[in-house]
Structure formats: structure tokens, C-alpha cells
Amino acid sequence: MEDNQSDAGKGTTMKSTIGNQLHLSLFGESHGAAVGVVIDGLAPGIPVHPEFIQHQMDLRKPKGKISTQRQEADQVRILSGVFEGMTTGTPICLMIENQSQQSRDYAKSKDLARPSHADYTANEKYRGYQDYRGGGHFSGRLTAPLVAAGALCLDLLKSKDILIGSHLCQVAGIEDDSFSADFKQLKEEISRMNETYFAVLNPKAQQKMQEAIEQARKQGDSVGGVVESVVLHLPAGVGEPFFHSIESTLSQLLFSVGAVKGVEFGDGFALARMTGSKANDPFRMENGRVVTSTNHNGGINGGISNGMPIRIKTAIKPTPSIYQPQQTINLATYENAELKIEGRHDPCIVHRARVVLDSMIAIGLVDLLIERYGLMWFAGDPK
Amino acid sequence: MEDNQSDAGKGTTMKSTIGNQLHLSLFGESHGAAVGVVIDGLAPGIPVHPEFIQHQMDLRKPKGKISTQRQEADQVRILSGVFEGMTTGTPICLMIENQSQQSRDYAKSKDLARPSHADYTANEKYRGYQDYRGGGHFSGRLTAPLVAAGALCLDLLKSKDILIGSHLCQVAGIEDDSFSADFKQLKEEISRMNETYFAVLNPKAQQKMQEAIEQARKQGDSVGGVVESVVLHLPAGVGEPFFHSIESTLSQLLFSVGAVKGVEFGDGFALARMTGSKANDPFRMENGRVVTSTNHNGGINGGISNGMPIRIKTAIKPTPSIYQPQQTINLATYENAELKIEGRHDPCIVHRARVVLDSMIAIGLVDLLIERYGLMWFAGDPK
């Protein structure tokens, strides 16, 4: 912990690029001209549905009192890689111009590092040259192009009957019901969640969660939660050993979302308290297919899918932007200071984060599926 | 979940390669000629200490009744990249020849997929061509070269006073004490854990854990646990935004270890139940340095280090190799079958996994530190 300040003089770069087969290159800042992403590696001949992209963008948008009041049209402009409604096979650039740029809120307190935000760490890393307005490149706004990219991937997976869905299994300490173990019902629940803005299975839990968020907002405070995601119909044999296992691939993507602080697969931390005889999932044949009787391992053995549903839980910390006075330091003088955040902020982002997590999972799985089956698997028939 | 079998006819590759700055290329199988790793990207002029490598290898070795009876010399042979005791700056190949290859144990039951192992999934992925003996490339044996590579990285970090240590904070449901919040004491605890084979802070907890493991062994069963790791003195400003954040980088590496099913940073899943006013870590100046009053976020803001200790918890599932009869399928006939595992297996691998996790964390941090400071930071002075 010594010397953390003395290396403020060291500069470096950042790498907002991911993917072995499907390359994503993310760009933009919260209050810059635009945010966007270049997607390199999708097959030609895939239909692109702008209305589905917009549907996903809308799930991420702030709505009502439980969200920030910043309003962005979030209209996705396709700059390249799509021709006559289909992917060409060449890089796709998706761009969203920023419209609501109230930068003056930030200039006022630009030297006061917001606790648990990237203000201090980015200042250390970028030597003070970072765009400090609204978190710059570290803003949650950067998840907008990721949702757009994720929409392309979700669409692609759906064309192979691979379905992804999530619900808020806990918000502000209030628990939702679990996803059903019955595949037919689970499929219906996924479908319902994908159409719901505040994705909770149990309506009563939903109401209590929203009340708790409203309560936190009134107190100038914020709350967090846990998102449970499930992937249905992923074929067995997907995922690479070691560094590109399903867990490695998806956790890297999920943890890249700002507020995520924990990820577990299957029964996760609960597995660590079981015995092997309880934790092992016995194989058996069912209607000519291989299944497991239980699914404690979340559909993954040795990093590779076994054909059962992939189960993931992701912990989202409470939004760090709160309106209560906070102790901090001044980055210009390195003296203690008090901060009172103004501007427009979310008392809870768990419900908005849900669609971001779905997108990250979809991006990771498309990457692994291309690695496994090659591009042909997704391409359109020859014209 | 349909069709998981029908694509048994699709082949693919695997990628046992990792790292943006420090490239690791892992190879080998449990019962093949050798396991090893090529490390490309270390600076020249770094002293290599074979005795420290061996010390780390010994922490990973099975010992006593609580481990497998397979005994390997695990002598690491340096094939390249080290000259007159120093790194040359060119690729380092570390190789460990396999000696104890009792393959016959496996041939007998090679078609019976061991539940929660990679037998079924690897068979799907590799079309039946995988080396099935002892899990082949998916064996825990592959962590031996990772520990050797990690030893180089741990040594390198130590030369910069960056210290990594772990303890078993839970095994078989028995909890250890927490790491101290006091930096001086924490440093001493890290040092102590790094010299201890069964790394538990509280001797009573240690004894109970070992009794529980012994108990599980007698029942032909196994247990899991949680490892808590801490990184001390990591400078502020390390980590890249998004896909190469500290959390993304380390979780990718940690989840690549076979038995890991959950990873959290700072208070992790517990953060998801806090309010922002509790979860935020206020900054303040202390003896001319920036510190935070609490450390709920585990020393990471926006994916970048803030100079406070990095805190990580990793969930390890119980070893899937148990001696009780298990239901499974026959991979040759796709019929239900019963399996009774023989051979030599661990009733618990949490204590052996500890040094593997330390190694993965070290590898990830060296990668990020090179990205931040360039190679010069680690290189020896010109000869």
C-alpha cells in the first residue's frame, strides 16, 4: 500500500478490446461525441433486425423514478458491415451519438474523487488526461454499445435455438423466486423476462424491490442485487480448456461491467460447502439424450458445456453515486475534502444491468461457438 | 438441452494460451510424456531461483492421508530462456516429465464418464480422440507447470515488494479466522501462509478441517472449500478498463483452474446486499498517501487498483473423484451404467489448490504490470 501515489507519473494505455474469434473494439466517453463498438468476425448473410437492437436498448434505458433522469435517444447507427439488411462478413461499426451532455455538473467537482468510482484510479493511470466528465470511458454509458453488439449475438443464438434469460434474484435484500427446474416452464420464464423491463419472476417481490429502491432514492442512497442468468439449449462440447473455459470466458466479460463484484456458476459458493457425493451430477440417458439428474455444476464440466442449462449468478454492488455527503480527497491538492454529488444518478442499476449481462453472455458464447464450429455454422446460405 | 449428442460429430480445437503481455502456452497430459509451459514475454536479467520454484512445487504436492497417493518428483527442467541463472528475455520453457503413469487404472473404465469430470464433455468436443487417461489435458496435473510459471511471477512481484498470500478461509464448512486488517500483521500472516503446507491461520480450525477431510476420505467422499487471497502493495493505477480490468483478468485465470466455481472481489456477493452509503470506501490522506477508510471494494475501483490490498475469494468444489458408486453413462454405448472409481485420488484439493490460485493471481498481475509500466520495470540492469 505504500507508494500508491508516487507512481502517478507513470502513464499507460488501456485495452478495450476482447474476443478470440469475435473481436469487439469499444470506444467512447460518457460526455464525448459518441460511444460505439466495432465487431469484427461475424459471418456473412446474417439478417440484422434494427427493431430488436432497439428493443434491447430500451431494456437498458433509465425509466421512471427508480432510474437516472438523464434521457438519451440511444439510437444505434450502423456505419458499416450491413448491406441490404444482412451482415456482409466485414466489420460492423455500431455508433450511438451522445445528446444529453450536461457537462457543467462535472466541471464543478472535477477534482473531488467520487468514492468507489474510477475517478481516483483513472487519474493515477492516465496522469490526469482522462475525460473526467461523467466517468469518461469508465461510464456505464459504455454499456450501451455493448447491448447493441449483444443484440446481434442474442439474435444469432436464437437462430440456433440457444436462449439466454435473466431475472433479478435479489435486490436490496429482497429475494425473487427461483427459475423453474422444468425446461418447458423455464423456457416460458426466459421468454417473459426478455420482455420485462424490471425482470422479476414474482410480482410481489418485484413490488417490494421497487419500493426499496424508491426508499433508497428518497434517502439519497442506493442499493445493489444479484442477477441470475440461464442459457438453454447450448450444445454439449462448447468451451475450451483452461483459459478459455466457459467460466473463464464469461467471467472475464461479466466482470468487465463496472458494478460486478462476484460471479458464480451452478451452485457456486454453495458448492464449496457440499460433499462430492452431493455435488456430483450423475449422468443418465433420457429419451436418447444425455442429461444429468441434478445440475449443481451449472451445465459445465471441465470448462465445457454438457448440454444442461448454464446457470450463472452475478453480484452487482449498489450504485456508488449517492447524494449523501462523503469523505474524499482532492486530486489537485491531495488534501482531504468533502463531496456532495449532484447531477442525475440511479438509486439502483440492477434492473438495467440485467440486459448488459445477457449481452456479455451472448458475446462470449458466440465467440466460443465460432471457435468450436467455425463461422459456417452461423452464415447465411449462398445467395 | 436437445441435440447435445447429435453434434458429437463436430470437432474443434482448444486454446491453452493466455496473456496479453506475458504469453503462456500450456501443454501436456496427465499420463503423457510430460507437462509444461512456454512463457514468452519476461524481461532479460531477472534472477531465476530454482529452489523457490521447487518450494512452490512442494506446496502443490500431495502429502499425507488427506491427499492422493500418486507421488511425482515434479522436478522442473528449464529447457530455454535462462542463461547463467538469469532470464535472457527470450521464451522460457519449463518441463516436468511424468513418472508415475499407472495407466491401467483408467483403461478399465475408460468408457464410463466420471460425473462432474470432463470425460463426457471432452469426448463430445474431441470426437473421442482425447487422451482419456487420468483426465488427459484436463487433469489437475496441468496445474504443476502453472505453479512453476507462477513461481517466476511471484518472485518478480516480490522484487517490487508486491506480496501475494492466501489461506483456506473455509473447508468442509469449517471457517478459519479472517486475515488481519492491520497491514503489518497482514504482511506477517502472508509470509506465514506462504511457508505453510495446509494454509490456515487458526490452528484449531486447521485441525478440525483436516479431521473433516480424513472423515470424508474414510467415507469414500470428498469436501470443498473457499480460499481467500490478498495482494499487498500493488501500486494504484494498475488494470485496464472493461475486458482487462483486474477483476476480468484475474477471474479468467482463476476460473481456468478446474474446480473453481465462484470468484468474488472485496465483499463480493455481500456487497449486493449493502446500501451505497455503506459499500462506498471513503478516500482520505494518511501520512501523505491516499488510503480508503474501509475496503469493501477489495482495492479495485473501476477495474483499476487504488493502492489498498486486493481481496479475492475463490470457491473450490469438492473433488469429483469419490469412491462411492455413481450413476453415469457409457460413452461407447450411450447406455446407463454404474461407476465405481478406483485409482489414487484426493478427498480434498483446497489446500493444494491454494498455491495454484496464488500462481494465477501472480501471472495475471505481471501481465497487467507490464501493460502499465512496460518491461523495463522488471528488467535487470545492463550487464
Add this chain to the structure above:
Amino acid sequence: MEDNQSDAGKGTTMKSTIGNQLHLSLFGESHGAAVGVVIDGLAPGIPVHPEFIQHQMDLRKPKGKISTQRQEADQVRILSGVFEGMTTGTPICLMIENQSQQSRDYAKSKDLARPSHADYTANEKYRGYQDYRGGGHFSGRLTAPLVAAGALCLDLLKSKDILIGSHLCQVAGIEDDSFSADFKQLKEEISRMNETYFAVLNPKAQQKMQEAIEQARKQGDSVGGVVESVVLHLPAGVGEPFFHSIESTLSQLLFSVGAVKGVEFGDGFALARMTGSKANDPFRMENGRVVTSTNHNGGINGGISNGMPIRIKTAIKPTPSIYQPQQTINLATYENAELKIEGRHDPCIVHRARVVLDSMIAIGLVDLLIERYGLMWFAGDPK
């Protein structure tokens, strides 16, 4: 050569991404909405000079009778990564909107594969889904964002006194004088070439070349040539062994430019006719510095710079778009056909390609310099 058609049914992706340290992700099509590039990996605090970017764009623009009549403003819009005139250290997106989109020229003959263009090969690769207008993603127009990215890199190198310059050493069979062997004069020549649109050292050769181009234009034909490039003041010790040697790195980038069909370093193919005693460059000390008496190897030994000028020659084939009738096939019917190209085309692109090659060299060297010195070398001082 058999079966080249039968796999028309196989689709695939493309990867328009490059760089180990400095990631470039290129996007766009000739007649799409925009072309652009995301540059990830530049240090923070580097001054960005839009007027220099525009200067370079102007060197690439068609001018006069010796070029295509397509006129584009080629105004580079910086979408991200630059704040208050300086790089932030986060990804830079440079976008150029397409304005002059006379697509109808192409629709007419879209099924007639232009010989030596990518029409047929892209149709095979992308199953007919490629944007065929003006070559789509394969158009020379994609070199515009590369020149913009190259301008950032050239500027960066200049700040370290590393200078790149090129002249047309041969066009239409007419030879220019050679670059001077005297460093002071060479520096002056580089400077002069960097300000010259049609970069030829000898004015008489320049005039003859332009006459030959004009002649070719009148005949509906085209001509090619050779560009000689030189890099001055590159420190010794830059370049990686094997796959990332200076030659490997730069040739990969140079051959990515459409019309390039040959690359040589130092005396290149002429070296293959020398004896070792002639080809070797003896070392000696000169004013306390290491120099070589000759420079047949173009400043590179074992793939690494030795401090002498880097010398590169790049062969550019004649523009394939000619106005004479050509034999070809119809991609819709796979029958023989005759093609008469219309539209706006260059009778020679060697002079315009020059600045593209300079850009590619600059991009490659910044990549290798970051690998060698880390980012700090280029970063601005802490604010």
C-alpha cells in the same frame, strides 16, 4: 486449382484488426455510410494536431488529371479518446463520412468480376453478401482511415525525432534518383518529400512520370511503380525475434495495402546475388556511436534495428481499373463475359499510395516501440 468454385457455399469472417500493443480495428465500405478506425493503446497526454492529420489526408487525395475524379472532403471526425486537444489514453475512434456515393455506376455491372480486383474472391468468401459497390470493404477508400491513424503515429515518432519519408523510385519504368547516403542531406530530402504531393526527388523524372501516367490515362490503361521508404533515427534494439521482427511486422502491414505485390528490406533481392563478404555491413565506432560502414541490410540485423536507417522498397502493381474491354466471368451465371469498366478511376496510384505506406510503417514502428519501451516513452508529463 480444382474445386475453387464448389466451395462457394462456405462462408467465413474477416479480421480487419492488427497490432500487438497498438490495436487497430478498421471498418467501412467504399459506398457505405462511413469509413473509420478505432485505435486502442496510445498513451495519455499526447497532443493531437488535426491540421497534420488533414495534411496527410490531402497527400492521399486524388488531384489533377493523373487521379480519379471522385472528390471526397475526407474530413476526419474524432469521436472519442481525445480531450482538450490531448489523447486521454482510451480508444480513439476516427471516422470519415462518405459523401460522393455514385452507386449506380456499380449496380449496372455488379455481376461482372473486374479482373485483378477482389470482386470474384470476395464473392466466393462472403457467399454473395459483400457490399459490391466500389469494392466495398476492399476499396482503396479504406486506406483513408489508415492514413489518419498513421498521422497520429508519425506525429508521435517525430516527437522522438524518428523520421519516415518516401519517394517514388520508379513509376511506369522511369527511375528517380536514390535517397542520399549522407544523413544530413537525407533528412532534408525526407522533409521535402513529406511536403510534396507527387514525391519524386529528381524534377525531370517527376515530369516524365507524370507524362507517362497521362499517356496511360489517355489509352484507358494504368501504370505501377516502386516506393522507397526510409526511417531515420530509429534506436538500436527495436524489433522482436521471429514473427515480430521489423521485417515481419512491416511487411504484414505493407502487404495489407491492396496493390502491393513485393516488399524488400535493404538491398533485398539484390542481396541474393552478392557474396557474404560484400553483403555484410562492418561495424565501427564513429563519434562514440556504433555505425555500419555500408547498409546493405537496411538497418536491420536478426530482425532488430541496429541504429542505421531502415530502408524499404515496396512494389505497387498498376491499378486494375482500366477502361479497355476485358474478358471476365459473370458471377450470377458463371459464364464468360466482356467487361468495360466505367466510373472514376486512377491511371496510377503510386503517388497516392506513398502516404499510405508511410502510415503503415509508422503504425508498425509505434507498435514495436511500445513493446520495447512501454507506453511511458510516449506519454505526456503528469498534469
Add this chain to the structure above:
Amino acid sequence: MEDNQSDAGKGTTMKSTIGNQLHLSLFGESHGAAVGVVIDGLAPGIPVHPEFIQHQMDLRKPKGKISTQRQEADQVRILSGVFEGMTTGTPICLMIENQSQQSRDYAKSKDLARPSHADYTANEKYRGYQDYRGGGHFSGRLTAPLVAAGALCLDLLKSKDILIGSHLCQVAGIEDDSFSADFKQLKEEISRMNETYFAVLNPKAQQKMQEAIEQARKQGDSVGGVVESVVLHLPAGVGEPFFHSIESTLSQLLFSVGAVKGVEFGDGFALARMTGSKANDPFRMENGRVVTSTNHNGGINGGISNGMPIRIKTAIKPTPSIYQPQQTINLATYENAELKIEGRHDPCIVHRARVVLDSMIAIGLVDLLIERYGLMWFAGDPK
């Protein structure tokens, strides 16, 4: 050129890793314990033929008076990734132990930088920590594992009827005949060259070349040459745009071989003197297949294969190890010095380099073919 010495204090890494789909990680030094390569990304179920690997190793071995007298068994040991004669789909490590380590030859003159070798540049780069014996990691000996890896790839390509062959089209100024334009005869010539140690089409040219080499040897001198390579039956549509075009991919690999100073595709530098009407290759249908009437572009349009033979010429400089006294500097004192090389060296390496170039081409094409068709294309049928 200034300051090339002053940064002798800067250290860095090297990256001996290549490939987008097929990862190669090369390791070893000329006089270290072993040289080798890890190959990650080959499909499962591919038969491995050790005798073909050895056949290729033998083509690379020094033989007779025209080669170095260093004799190595060059026995390739397969450490992993092959099981029961087939690839498993997991990483393959090929290792060759060094036997003939006459290090004392080098210790004597270790501070005298051999002109046109990597001695000086490696010393700058690695701060003096490099293994100086016999060029260390920069030795031609490192091409041995590349030939072994190339053998796997050549074998793989052959299983798809994709054939690669080369001849020495010029050695010491003496020209060989050209490859035949007739496909049937070309196929026969490729086959013949692949069985010939000194691969020249015309026996008289062969004899003259060998006499010239012998002559150079007697004079303590060396000679260079040009290798012409051809790829037959590569399907149309292979290669990525821009940075991963066939030319970019293959040139990066070819230039990674130490002595290569020039690479051209099709008519290469000669194309730069043609007019477009001569240089363009008209398409036409022939027996239901697309062909071009001429092949000036070497089977590549826009970086992608068109189904015609790929044609490549590679310039190899004369071996820098000559026995005549040479002027150089002393790396310990930075003073002028005279060097007289001893030890065992080749007066010509063009004939031995041939099989290395074939290997590099094969490695590059397998990488591009996996990118295009996915792994399934190469995998064995399900067991």
C-alpha cells in the same frame, strides 16, 4: 541514427508467438538444452506421421561439403497432444534436444559482434543477458522445430490435396528453369522437389550452383539466392482482407526466417513495370471452373485466393558467417576490433532454407483455412 547506444539500458521482451487460429509458441537456443515449439489449435483425429516429420527434418539438415559440419540427430520428441498416433485436439509440444554443443568456439569471441548477425542488436535489446552462444534464440537452429511444426501442416494440407513445393530459382547468380505453367507437370515437379535435398529443376544449374557454393567455401566466403514456391489447389476464397491477407500472413512468416530480405507474390517487382492491361489476369470458365488466362497476380486478388496457383519468391541473403577477417566492434569496450570467425558454418543456406519456407507457408495457410472453414474441415471422423 543518433543515440542508438544510449538506450542500451532499456530492456524488453520478445514475442516468439504467432497465429490467429493455429498458435505457435517457439522456444530454445542454439546451445541450450533443447529447441521446440508448442502448437495449439489443431483439430482432433489427425494422423501424425513421425517418418514424414523426420523426412522434412532431413531436408533441413546440413549435408556434404556445402553445409556446416555441425551434426545433430534432430530427433523430434512429441511430448504431448498426440495419442495412439492421432492428434488429440490439445496442444502439441515438439522438442528437439541439442546434442552438439561446442560452446567453447563462441566464448572466445563472445564480445566481437559478427557483422550482419544479431549479436549487436540482441545485446542492445537484452542488455547483455542473451545467450550469446551460436546466436542463442536467433540461431538458424530455431528453424528446426518450425520444420517439425510445418511437417504437421504440410501433411494436413496434403490430406486436402493442397500441395506446396519450392525450388532454388537462383543461387550465386545461377538461374534454374522456371516451374511449368502446365498444372499436371507442375504437380510432378512439386512432387520431385519435395524428395530432393538440393531442390533445383535443371540438373545442369544444380551442378553449377553447387560448384559456386564449393568455390565460395574455399574462399571463406558465402552466397545467397532466391527460392520460388508454389501452392497448388488452394480453394478460392481463402485469406482475410487487409492485415490478414494471404500476402500479409505469408510475408510475416517468411520474413521471420533470419536470412530473408525480400518477398514477392506473382510477378512481384516486375508487376510494378507493367501496364494494367498487361498485368490484369482475365477470368474465364474452363471445364466448369473459374480460371485466369494468365497468373501475374500469383493466385491472389485483394488478398484472397482465386483458385489459381499461389506463386511466391523469397530472397535469401548470403550467410553472414564467413571466414574472412571482418571489421567490427567489441561489445564490452565499444572499440573497433577485427573478427575472424571460427566454428562450423554454411557457405550457403538457400537449399536448407527451402524446407523452412515451405513450412512457413504451410503454417500460414492452415491458419487461414481454419479461419475460413473452421476446425471441422481438418478433424478426423468421430471415433
